[in-house]
Amino acid sequence: MSEFLNLLAAGLTSGAIYGIFGACLAVWFRVSNVLNLAVGDFAMLGAIGSAWLVQTGGLPFGLGIVIVLAGVGLTAWVFDRLVLHVAFDRGVGAHGIVSVFFYTFGLSLVLEGAARALFGTDVYGAPSIWSGPALAIADFHVQRAGVLVIALAVVSGLVLWAYLRFTVSGRAASACGESVIGSRIVGIDSAKFRRRIFIATAVLAALFGIVESPITGYTYMSGPTLSLIGVVAAGFAAFRKPGRAVAAGLVIGVAEAMLGGYVSTSYSDVLLYAILFGIIILRPEVLGLGAEPA
Amino acid sequence: MTEPAATDRGTIESPAPATATADAAAGPPRAAGPPGVTGSSGVTVHRVSRRDPVPVAAGVAIAVVGALVLAAMNGSYLGLTVTTGVAYAVVTVGMVLQLGYSRQLAFSQSVFMGVGAYGTGVLETKYGFSSLESLLAVIGLAAVAALVIGAVVTRAPGLALALATLLLPLFIYQLATFSSWLGSFSGIDGVLPFWSGPSYESTLVRSGIVSVVLLGLAASIVLRVMRSGIGLQLMAMSSDERLSESIGVSLRQRRLEVFVLGSVLAAVGGAILASAQGLVTPDVLSESAEITLLLMVFVAGRKSVAGAIIGAIVVEYLTTSTSFISTNLGIIEGIVLLLILLVEPDGVAGAVDRLLGRRTDQWATSLRSWSSERLRARGGGNGAGNAAV
Numbered sequence: 001m002s003e004f005l006n007l008l009a010a011g012l013t014s015g016a017i018y019g020i021f022g023a024c025l026a027v028w029f030r031v032s033n034v035l036n037l038a039v040g041d042f043a044m045l046g047a048i049g050s051a052w053l054v055q056t057g058g059l060p061f062g063l064g065i066v067i068v069l070a071g072v073g074l075t076a077w078v079f080d081r082l083v084l085h086v087a088f089d090r091g092v093g094a095h096g097i098v099s100v101f102f103y104t105f106g107l108s109l110v111l112e113g114a115a116r117a118l119f120g121t122d123v124y125g126a127p128s129i130w131s132g133p134a135l136a137i138a139d140f141h142v143q144r145a146g147v148l149v150i151a152l153a154v155v156s157g158l159v160l161w162a163y164l165r166f167t168v169s170g171r172a173a174s175a176c177g178e179s180v181i182g183s184r185i186v187g188i189d190s191a192k193f194r195r196r197i198f199i200a201t202a203v204l205a206a207l208f209g210i211v212e213s214p215i216t217g218y219t220y221m222s223g224p225t226l227s228l229i230g231v232v233a234a235g236f237a238a239f240r241k242p243g244r245a246v247a248a249g250l251v252i253g254v255a256e257a258m259l260g261g262y263v264s265t266s267y268s269d270v271l272l273y274a275i276l277f278g279i280i281i282l283r284p285e286v287l288g289l290g291a292e293p294a
Numbered sequence: 295m296t297e298p299a300a301t302d303r304g305t306i307e308s309p310a311p312a313t314a315t316a317d318a319a320a321g322p323p324r325a326a327g328p329p330g331v332t333g334s335s336g337v338t339v340h341r342v343s344r345r346d347p348v349p350v351a352a353g354v355a356i357a358v359v360g361a362l363v364l365a366a367m368n369g370s371y372l373g374l375t376v377t378t379g380v381a382y383a384v385v386t387v388g389m390v391l392q393l394g395y396s397r398q399l400a401f402s403q404s405v406f407m408g409v410g411a412y413g414t415g416v417l418e419t420k421y422g423f424s425s426l427e428s429l430l431a432v433i434g435l436a437a438v439a440a441l442v443i444g445a446v447v448t449r450a451p452g453l454a455l456a457l458a459t460l461l462l463p464l465f466i467y468q469l470a471t472f473s474s475w476l477g478s479f480s481g482i483d484g485v486l487p488f489w490s491g492p493s494y495e496s497t498l499v500r501s502g503i504v505s506v507v508l509l510g511l512a513a514s515i516v517l518r519v520m521r522s523g524i525g526l527q528l529m530a531m532s533s534d535e536r537l538s539e540s541i542g543v544s545l546r547q548r549r550l551e552v553f554v555l556g557s558v559l560a561a562v563g564g565a566i567l568a569s570a571q572g573l574v575t576p577d578v579l580s581e582s583a584e585i586t587l588l589l590m591v592f593v594a595g596r597k598s599v600a601g602a603i604i605g606a607i608v609v610e611y612l613t614t615s616t617s618f619i620s621t622n623l624g625i626i627e628g629i630v631l632l633l634i635l636l637v638e639p640d641g642v643a644g645a646v647d648r649l650l651g652r653r654t655d656q657w658a659t660s661l662r663s664w665s666s667e668r669l670r671a672r673g674g675g676n677g678a679g680n681a682a683v
Contacts, residue, residue: 083632094639097399100453102592106632109585113625224581228460235457266472273465280458281446 002139007261008254013146013215015253016153020208021230022237022245023153024201027160030177030240032088032194037104039205040226041111042072046206047213048115048220051124061127065210069203076202079107080195088180089191108223115220128214145214152211156204157246164242173197177240232276252276346521353514356603360506369495374570375614377502379607381566384505384512386590386602388559391516393588394596395525396552397532400447402459403587405466406557408579409436410564412470415482415574425488429565436561437554444553448546467579481575485568498570505566512559513599519555520599528552586613589627593634595643605642 024039046068053064083103087093094102130144164170175183176190183190209218216222233252237244252272260268360380367373385403392398413432417423423431447458470476477483489500519525527548530538539545568574577583586609594605609627612619619626638645 083636086636093636097397098635098639101399101456102588102635103632105585105588106628106635109589109624109628109631111628113622113628116624117622224585228464228581231457231460235453239453267468270465270468270472273461273468277458277461277465280454280461281449 003261005140007257009140009142009146011254011257012150012250013143013253014256015250016150016246017208017212017216017226017249018229018233018252019246019249020149020153020156021205021226022233022249023157023160023242024205025227025230025234026237026239026245027164027242028194028197028201029234030164030242031173031190031197032084033100033177034084034104035100035231035234035239036198036201037101037227037231038108038111038223039201039230040228041108041115041223042076042202042205043209043212043226044115044218044220044223045072045075045111046209047126047218047222048119048124049206050126050210051213051218052119054127055124061129064126065207068210069206072206073199073203075111076199077195080198083107084194084198085191088194108227112220112223119220121219123217123219124213125217126210126213129211143215145211148211149208149215152208153246153249156208157243161241161243169193235280346518348521349514349517352517352599353510355510356513357507357510360509361503364499364502364506367499369493369498372611373498373502375611376607377498377505377570378567378614379610380502380505380509381563381570382587382590382610383563383603383606384509384566385560385563385587386594386606387509387512387516387599388556388563389587389591390596390599390602391519391528392552392556393591394598394602395520395532396528396548398448398549398552398556399453399456400459400553400556401456401584401588402443402447402462402557403560404579404581404584405462406436406440406560407564407567407583407587408466408470408576409439409557410561410566411568411574411578412476412482412564413561414565414568415485416476418486419482419484425486425569428486429488429562432561432565433558436558440554440557441550444550444557448549448553463579463581463584467576467581470576470579476576477574479576481573483573485572485574487572488566488569501569505570508562508566509603512562513603515555516559517599524548524551589631591641593627593630593641595641597640598643598647601641601643 021039021043025036028034028036049068049071050061050064053059053067054061057064059067083106087095087099087103093099128145130148132144134141134143135147162170164174172183172188173193175186175188176193180190230249233249234245236248236252255275256268256272259271263271364373364376367376385407389403392400392403410432413435414425414428417428417431418425443462447455471479487497487501488504489497491497491500519528527538527543530541530543531545531548535545564578567578590606590609591602593609595601613623614620634641638648640647
């Protein structure tokens, strides 16, 4: 029983990682019909940036967090003004299915290259926000950072779900994704919602990177893998439902841990991805993707 | 004059010569006459022809020029870099058809590169196959694998296809790294060159020449498809799937064909890579390999075969050189990609076309004419309005 509980704790921790990136991807896709493939790079910037400011710059951890989050928000704002605004508000450049992936893919490359130039190839981990030994109840052990990760993922998923479902602003944001022209006709500033939610999800991802980095450590190359896992989790939430993305991420994480614990440690990821692949192919309706976005 | 009838494969049965125009109501593209005829409106229109000399000529030109360039490099390190670039170019040529021309958003090319590379390595080092035998075997293996995988993944619509094929590199990479039979992280060493010579340099030149011949063949096949009636059907699909289905295009069949062709070419590229480098490592299957391939296609021009070839070789050169560019390649690639997406979505090749004053939408006129005819045959009027591209 204790083995099962410990596997569950490990699975929930890694599942929370998948879920939070899935939620960030889903909420912005719902507004813009664009997948943010740079979301993992924002987390990487948060983790490495705060660790670097504390370890090399000698700044207090709290101040480092504030500076990094402000820097990430500014980066997201600049990208929106220079690229997304030009592409989507002025109608310049590539559109259609290409725009769904490749603008943010370009940003991901830039952030990865910039991180390598600034921070090198070392592994970084921010100081733990809640330090101390692992929490233990009988044989059940969970790291404090893991508890924070799970809590942040669940709270973020719930807040984003509630925002989209119960607030006028959230409904207006959803309307932008349904029809940009329609939303503009009724007075919704789609560019504003796209920009604000892009910045908010970038900052959330960076915060998550700071909280999570004591567990796994980050390098300049960590971003794409996190984004990819987020895309998978968001895919099981039709790319539009952040709450469901968190739930999907948690299920995927627990499944991965159980496969690793009870079937094969080496092949747990292989089996997991094979199962997910099978689900997508055999039951594509699970994803809720009827057609390509306009 | 008898109006030619379009077959279900999109080719034209009547050999009657006629003048193609940019007018949608002027009828379908004709069979006879060379492609690239100036119509009455002064717009150059490519016409579907069974005796189109361009693909073969392009393939021969690529093979000859490539062989001369590699011979001039005389087995130097640069020659190895170019041969490696040629391996990637075979893959990107397939991606032009798959991603650029048909807009089939599949991210499985690195996986099939791995099929080609690992297939070659395993067959040669464990089963004693020769280079030619292993090449033919991996082509067959990749075709069967692509048919099986494609039969299921091409059922998935749009983003689901992208998501399914995104998962493929993730678990195939892990499978390769954990499999001792595939050499785990070290991979497989001792892959044979395509054509051995008395020295390392001559072997490199000879194998490079075989590689550019394969590249010429790949380019020829892809250009032939793009310039055929099937190419028009693919363009119609990429423009509007519902419209193309309404005029008789079999979406599932065309999707599968494009997937299989792109995958087989990726496997051939993998075989060339393994042969040129003499070893196979899991890196060929990694997500970064897929990213590099995407950059090669998008930066150079996702709809241009020539662009894809030059892009693959140039990006490979920049990646392996020790200059400032290779150190900061990621940031440079990202900025260039963003600039291209914003300024010229058809890449450097599109920009060159524009600079030279060539129309990049010349095929659209042929597509418009062809789809108008299909709609008319189905009792839908001349279809001029609906078939606009």
